[in-house]
Amino acid sequence: MSVLVFADSTDGKFKKTAFEVVSYGKKVAEQLSSNLVVLTINANDVSQLYTYGAEKVLTVSSDNLSTFNAKGYASAIKQAAEATDANVVIVDSSIDGLYVAPLVAVALEAGYASNVVAAPLSTAPFTVKRKAFSNKAFANTTISTENKVVGVAKNSFGIHENPVSGTSENFNVNISDADLAVKSEKIDKVTGKVTIADADIVVSAGRGLKGPENWGMVEELAEVLGAATACSKPVSDLGWRPHSEHVGQTGKPVASNLYIAIGISGAIQHLAGINASKVKLVINTDPEAPFFKAADYGVVGDAFEVVPKLIEKLKAFKAS
Numbered sequence: 001m002s003v004l005v006f007a008d009s010t011d012g013k014f015k016k017t018a019f020e021v022v023s024y025g026k027k028v029a030e031q032l033s034s035n036l037v038v039l040t041i042n043a044n045d046v047s048q049l050y051t052y053g054a055e056k057v058l059t060v061s062s063d064n065l066s067t068f069n070a071k072g073y074a075s076a077i078k079q080a081a082e083a084t085d086a087n088v089v090i091v092d093s094s095i096d097g098l099y100v101a102p103l104v105a106v107a108l109e110a111g112y113a114s115n116v117v118a119a120p121l122s123t124a125p126f127t128v129k130r131k132a133f134s135n136k137a138f139a140n141t142t143i144s145t146e147n148k149v150v151g152v153a154k155n156s157f158g159i160h161e162n163p164v165s166g167t168s169e170n171f172n173v174n175i176s177d178a179d180l181a182v183k184s185e186k187i188d189k190v191t192g193k194v195t196i197a198d199a200d201i202v203v204s205a206g207r208g209l210k211g212p213e214n215w216g217m218v219e220e221l222a223e224v225l226g227a228a229t230a231c232s233k234p235v236s237d238l239g240w241r242p243h244s245e246h247v248g249q250t251g252k253p254v255a256s257n258l259y260i261a262i263g264i265s266g267a268i269q270h271l272a273g274i275n276a277s278k279v280k281l282v283i284n285t286d287p288e289a290p291f292f293k294a295a296d297y298g299v300v301g302d303a304f305e306v307v308p309k310l311i312e313k314l315k316a317f318k319a320s
């Protein structure tokens with residue numbers, strides 16, 4: 001019996017969540033006294049995973065899976081689970097992970113828990129703690145099926161080093177035409193920008209910035225910090241920023257280490273999407289803005305004065 005982790009990668013490079021799910025898998029394998037096996041698809045340098053406890057890595061090389069394909073990935077994970085006699089499969093809870101995991105669960109007749117934030121509370125019964133109600137509550141969920149699929153929420157369990165002298169081996173998968181019924185022909189990436197999903201730091205701004213012409217300082221702050229830019233819903237609705245930057249309940253979820261909110265009031269629908277972020281810094285002229293109640297750090301001040309000063313200080317700090 002083993003625990004199987006799927007470590008996702010893009011263009012051969014592991015995503016940060018890959019190291020988190022492997023760290024999580026190591027913990028679950030210890031709890032179950034099982035072996036940990038990690039599956040990778042078209043990833044380079046799988047030895048990086050040994051640092052996080054991956055004793056055995058199965059490497060799939062497949063031109064058919066050169067871009068993300070939910071059914072194809074799910075089929076590969078199912079085949080690996082069967083080949084390794086794994087009855088616990090662990091994936092991330094990214095947008096791709098939330099797409100793949102239910103397909104794996106159906107294929108393995110497994111129970112599935114998404115957005116899991118901690119190591120299992122118990123293994124018999126198998127109970128995990130998950131985010132619920134748009135991150136406003138936690139649910140303890142028991143998976144009672146023999147096979148189990150666990151989706152780990154980003155930045156929840158953390159990345160833990162646990163070095164082992166692992167081994168890797170090629171794993172051949174059969175991907176059928178049906179698995180490839182939907183295929184990405186071309187992906188146009190926004191180059192040179194950190195995406196919200198991958199970002200450790202997100203600099204986000206709202207209607208308090210008055211107009212799109214004022215976003216220069218937001219972009220500059222993001223550049224100094226190596227951060228992604230984001231915005232509130234009205235800002236993207238007004239066409240000041242692209243919809244891909246809209247975060248919140250109806251936009252993208254953000255689980256960054258630092259979320260900087262500039263001129264955003266902190267409406268409940270906005271907070272629902274960002275409250276999984278670890279540290280929140282709010283800059284707002286209105287001391288009564290609801291965002292201050294959710295903030296770890298707050299600056300009551302005019303963004304047009306505070307942000308340029310912050311950029312100046314950060315640049316000076318970096319230069320020294």
Ligand SMILES: Cc1cc2nc3c(=O)[nH]c(=O)nc-3n(C[C@H](O)[C@H](O)[C@H](O)COP(=O)(O)OP(=O)(O)OC[C@H]3O[C@@H](n4cnc5c(N)ncnc54)[C@H](O)[C@@H]3O)c2cc1C
Nearest residue numbers: 206207208232233248249250263264265269270285286303
């Ligand atoms: C069904 C539904 C779903 C929704 N989903 C989302 C969602 O996913 N994401 C989302 O963001 N919203 C969502 N909303 C909208 C949400 O309710 C709020 O209307 C929205 O978040 C407000 O955006 P805002 O904070 O940018 O603007 P405002 O509410 O106008 O707030 C602007 C803030 O800027 C401050 N400010 C003004 N000038 C300055 C200055 N010079 N310096 C610093 N601060 C300043 C003000 O004090 C104020 O707090 C949704 C609403 C509904 C009904």
